[in-house]
Amino acid sequence: MHATFRQMQLMLALAETGSVTGAAHHCHVTQPTASMQLKELADAIGLPLYERVGKRLHLTQAGEAAAQTARAIAAEWETLEQRVAALKGVSQGRLRIALASTAKYFIPRMLGRFCAEHPAVDVSLQVLNRDGVVQRLLANEDDLYILSIPPRNVPHDRQVLLGNPLVVIAAHDHPLATRRRVRPEQLLKEPFILRETGSGTRLATDEHFKALGFAPRVRLELGSNEAIKQSVAARMGLGLVSRHALAADPASEGVAILRAEHMPVPSSWYVLWPQGKRLSPIAENFLRQLLEQARDWEVHS
Known part of the structure; x- marks a missing residue:
């Protein structure tokens, strides 16, 4: 099986935009070129990557698998870019975080110091309900995930961040x-x-x-x-x-x-990432700062 880096970029863009035209625009190529590259990738895999139902495009199982692999390749490439930038004495890149909605009350404030120290780093925050964050964790769409109840059926590594009474x-x-x-x-x-x-x-x-x-x-x-x-x-x-x-x-x-008996309900916030995933230098730096700040973070009681 042979596939090019460009083809994998187009596959990922197809999964994220939901159309060949959108994938072509994202990768700065013409729509016929995108269609040809995706067809060549499908031929190399030996199975269709997508199908059309009405006006909508849906990835096949092979397409979903290819998109997941493309996402992993893109993450590794971005990690390489960040490591090379660090060797050059430059801190730039992107940090992606998905968090459960209640974490919006403290994560943005904890991000302040990091953003001040790394102005060249673009930060993406996805604020979702718990199921939305778990789905992004499953798809490995972000660097770090903030949840109060980690999923039991998704392999992951985690550290306790804060108490969550x-x-x-x-x-x-x-x-x-x-x-x-x-x-x-x-x-x-x-x-x-x-x-x-x-x-x-x-x-x-x-x-x-x-x-x-x-x-x-x-x-x-x-x-x-x-x-x-x-x-x-x-x-x-x-x-x-x-x-x-x-x-x-x-x-x-x-x-x-209320000063209720048997209250508050004990709970904690966790920072998670897919099991075995190698964090990028930027994500490692932010995680370290996050845990340092958490030690001194005040939860009003």
Whole structure:
């Protein structure tokens, strides 16, 4: 089997753009040239790489495999470019990070120092729900991934980054807000507003509540911390969110953290990368800085 670097670049562009025209534009070649190169790659592999259903282009299993290999080649080439740049005394390249939505409350601030020290590095942040981050991890689309509940069925390496306490919140003037201790039976009388099923916050919450034998009355399931905070402030029920998602003074957002028994829900943030992946020099540098900052990072309690 023989394939050229250009053909693999086109294969990756095809997977990312969803069209031969888009792949040609991305690789700065004409559409006929792109079609010919992709056909030659398919002939070398011995199987079709894509098929058309109506007006849409879909990769075949062979196409998906070829795209995955092309992505790995592109990552290795970028790593080589960064290592050569480092040998020349130049720090430039790209850093790709995918993070679960709640991590947006602290990762951008932790990025500040790195960006100041490496102005020539382009940074891409993908803020997604947990399933979206896991899918990108599976496809090896980024350098690093930030999750609170690492996937069990995806091989990966990881390090603990930060604590992620999940706290119960109520409207700032709720009767329970001033109590020195809130018992589980008191919480059972209140409706709860929780994150959507499948989110890292919800997975940790459900596991903790199950261990306690606590079955909350769920009024709403919402897809963002901001929506939960607004609903709680509007006295629609109690909420459960990461402490990172709240201001240093929660009252400024119209909510209060309840001093509930068996709370907060214990959880942590992790930084992950595909198992066995060789991180680029830029990713290694950022990971080192990230872990250094995490040691001194304050989680308001």
